[in-house]
Amino acid sequence: MSRPLRLFLCIFLSMFATAATAQIEIHPLAEKAPPKPTPLGARPLSADDAGAWLDGLMPYGLAKNDLAGAVVVIVKDGQVLLAKGYGNADVAADKPVDPASTLFRVGSISKLFTWTAVMQLVEQGKLDLDADVNRYLDFRIPPRDGQPVTLRELMTHTPGFEETIKNLFAGDPRHFLGNAAWVKEWVPERIYPPGRVPAYSNYGAALAGYIVQRVSGQPFDDYVGQHILQPLGMQYASFRQPLPAALAPHMARGYAQASAPPKPFELVNAAAAGALSASGEAMARFMLAQLQGGSYHGAQILAPATLRQMQDYSRAAVPGLHAMALGFYHMDRNGQEILGHGGDTQWFHSELALFPQQGVGVFVSIDGSDDGGLRKQLLDGFTDRYFPAPPEVPQPAPASARRDGALLVGRYANSRTSASSFMAMLGLLSQVRIEQDRNGELVTPGFRNPAGRPLHWREVAPFLWREVGGRDRLGARVEHGQVRWLSIDAVSPVMVFLPVSGLRSAGWNLPLLGAIVLLFALVALLWPVAALVRRACGKPFALAGRARLWYRLSRVAAIAQLLFYAGWVGVLMRIDASIAEMDSGFDGVLRLIQLFGVLAILGIAAAAMNAWHAWRVPGGWWRKLNSAALLAACLATLWFVGSLHLLVLHLDY
Known part of the structure; x- marks a missing residue:
């Protein structure tokens, strides 16, 4: 083959190879976002x-x-x-x-x-x-x-x-x-x-x-x-x-x-x-x-x-x-x-x-x-x-369900609370209770369904429960065999519930509080009633001198106690009705309530002297018992004043 012919063939083959390469050139497609999964049974969102x-x-x-x-x-x-x-x-x-x-x-x-x-x-x-x-x-x-x-x-x-x-x-x-x-x-x-x-x-x-x-x-x-x-x-x-x-x-x-x-x-x-x-x-x-x-x-x-x-x-x-x-x-x-x-x-x-x-x-x-x-x-x-939930296969409760549930039984306080003012009252009133029924499920009277009935919870994993008949979950953080806190899905990102010590449990604090307020109310009511009955029957008052003075002062103390607690009930009702009213303009009302509190505390001395005079005299067991009960109720107020910060000097809350 002559040299010119070989040169022509080389050029021709080179052009053919270039054309062939051009024909099979790959152009990648533009990337598309991955398709969004459509849940089974979902309706189209239009x-x-x-x-x-x-x-x-x-x-x-x-x-x-x-x-x-x-x-x-x-x-x-x-x-x-x-x-x-x-x-x-x-x-x-x-x-x-x-x-x-x-x-x-x-x-x-x-x-x-x-x-x-x-x-x-x-x-x-x-x-x-x-x-x-x-x-x-x-x-x-x-x-x-x-x-x-x-x-x-x-x-x-x-x-x-x-x-x-x-x-x-x-x-x-x-x-x-x-x-x-x-x-x-x-x-x-x-x-x-x-x-x-x-x-x-x-x-x-x-x-x-x-x-x-x-x-x-x-x-x-x-x-x-x-x-x-x-x-x-x-x-x-x-x-x-x-x-x-x-x-x-x-x-x-x-x-x-x-x-x-x-x-x-x-x-x-x-x-x-x-x-x-x-x-x-x-x-x-x-x-x-x-x-x-x-x-x-x-x-x-x-x-x-x-x-x-x-x-x-x-x-x-x-x-x-x-x-x-x-x-x-x-x-x-x-x-x-x-x-x-x-x-x-x-x-x-x-x-x-x-x-x-x-x-x-x-x-x-x-x-x-x-x-x-x-x-x-x-x-x-x-x-x-x-976006409906995928089908679920019911899982048996863990073998430890009853034991895990028993660990949670008790009372709990919301982490969103106050510890330096009278707002501690809300912490006492809002404690939630965890119970366990016969089949090992948890029962929460504080967490209720729309019908107002306590929710029941079944354990689905260690220290994780699911609402029976629902989708909400309750869980607990447990460290070293002790419940550190628990929560539910609705609030768990921003709030937990911490175990309440026996001393601060609403289980006995609220009944005691109710009992002493009832006692103060009875004492305040029966004092004038007794005077009217004596007058109607023509009977003279049996007490005289210092005993009579301390008796009357103890009744004044009971009225001060009653007004003190009634004031705080009014505060709680006002908070529930309108937080907007809890501003600096409310400070005068708080100071007035605290004034009754100071009088109530000072009145403990009158209750103590009244009891001392009652127990000095032989007989008169009714007077002895009611004077002792009044003194005990007055002393109980000291516990609530201290634990609920009812007489703190500042008005920040």
């Missing part, structure tokens, strides 16, 4: 289906519970799937709820905005989650066991603070303090080791908000408005109190019942813990940002890594129960990871739930003093309808 379901649930729930109005918003796959208003924002004006513009008080869901603000400043290197918060404050949080408070502990409700309610709300605008003044007014006692015991703390969230203010150099509501609300286009949302003039006409009025007159706009001193007012569609934008790596329509309020840091963090106080993330708490159900937060003011009740794996979020807010369980019914029903 606007039509969800709307029809809600239209059957919400109007009936509002009417049944005498509720004025509500808003429900569902987001899915980066957009608002559904936003609906129900009932009225203003009953008298027959003004319907508009999901786009009607504002609701979202209560403690506000904390999610506070935690978002904290994490923005963490991103910028201005805050350290694990540093002593005193680094950022102009006043001091005392250490506990030599350890400081950190922002991570504030975000997980584990700084160890006792409960606070004084001035949480401002019932009178003249007593409105604002967030910064409220956190500095009084630092609650740290009653638990830091980072250990979850105890939900409004003070902790308000403190975090003040740290945001200090570090950013902006008032808290200005900072949140500029760095969260405005970037997300949350036009109908604000932390300001009272609301700006442009937003005030859009506020739902706030009702105890739809059939009652509206209430004044609630003023929340602990603003960072619960002062946000927002429309349903405004909350939709916040949910979408949380579900889309911190971004909404090009506005990035948090970096994706920061958002993962918040949502992926997990701290479980009780193994097997719902855990706490950074700021969010788990509300998992039906095998679905659900992150969210609830919120309650006096007149509004709200819930926000995110399903990160499904790209779905739900927000509901209800106007009324009590939602009648409608929030739970909605969220449980939503999850069961669109």
